[in-house]
Amino acid sequence: MSKRLFPYLLLAPTLIFLAGFTYFPLVRSLVDSLYDSRLATDNPPFVGLDNFVRLFQDRVFWLSVVNNLIYILVTVVPGIILALTLAVWLAQNTRLNRLLRAAFFFPTIIPLVSAATLWTFIFIPNLGLLDYYLAKIAGPMCVNYLGMGKSALFALALVGVWKFAGYYMLFFLAALQGLPASPREAALMEGASGRQVFWYITLPLLRPTLNFVIIIALVYSITQIDHVAIMTQGGPNNASSVLLYYIQDLANNSHDFGKASAATFFTVMALFVISILNLRTLEKGVHYER
Template structure:
């Protein structure tokens, strides 16, 4: 009995902050989604599931959901692939690799707002660095990368890959260093090539790390919207409006707290379902030691 109380006492601070910052906001979003605050925020009207119906009937919501899914694909897949490539290339622990690791991790230290301001100069039509170097190879350029609906989301995704790939690289480096050297030696003695050792030995043993990085990348793909607010404000024509920016606009511009809460709940529910599936699928059969 004493050990049980000691265990709960040790866990109490973590449980307190978990309830305060995770479960309470989730429950509150469900509660707020049942009321309509457009007429009066002080005396909201109970409308049941009407906010969810209005949300699902809103074409901007579906556009934001589609944009977010595309943005996740454009950032998570290249970002994780690049991070894994960098981790394998910088696996050996010597001075040059330590310097390169720091250099690749540096974008993570830069706040997203500052990164967005920096990339605004890179994407500037005609005068930015991107158009400058393109003009050397293809002649004069005047591309409005952030002002076109078919390129704006790709430009924002490029910033996401640039910023977070070095951060994911650190997790893969930790995972690679945790793989016993004997496994690679055994595969080498069996005549496996470097490619075979990577895909048949290294990558399967990295599945727990890959699961964690994939979940983290998904969360960043949904929650990091500072560059959207700074660079495009969701435009042009909602081409870069993602879920969290859509929810923010509902809250601060239209003061439609009920609809925003409904969108928040659906976003969190989808994120939780994907994270649960991801952890179960990727970690299945990934632990070889008992």
């Protein structure tokens, strides 16, 4: 009997944490979404799916969804490409490469709130570093990057890429160091160019790591919103509002916990579906060494 229970005892801490910090909050958000908390009573009335109806009729919600999709596109894709490029360039274990790895990884250890404050000074119109150096090329500049609807979201995306590309780079570096050398050496002996070796041998072997990094990047692009609160507060006119900031604003400012719970459940389910689709797509043709 003890032998049968031993595996479950080993898994118990993980299962407890999963139940307490993953499954319970998800179920609680679903339950809370069925009640209307706007009346500020101890026993909010049961309203069924009315909170979801109100959510889907909210123009700001759909604007936040679109903004989040754009933010994912302009952070995940450039961030992963940059991380993979840096990993390939710095794969050789030389002293200079070790220094460069540390330099590119450094933004990762800076709290996102501190990074947002730093970049806010960089984006200050006419006084920030960005306008200062652009003025040397194109003349005097006075662009309010965080105050214009067309540029605010992309300014936030730039912070996201700067913050997390070095983190993704570490995964690719570890994967590159673990790849077998024989396939690449054989291809080079057959006359393949370095570019051909990368596209047809190295990149396919990196697909399991690429799969993992994409999932992590998707999660970060939805959950890491500290810089939105610091730099734009979702403005101007909700042009940089993303899903998690929209939920936070509903809960903290409007105190509409039922609608915020409905948006939370929708976001978690959407992230779950995207992750499953991503896994099924990238797992095709993946070979794992045993």
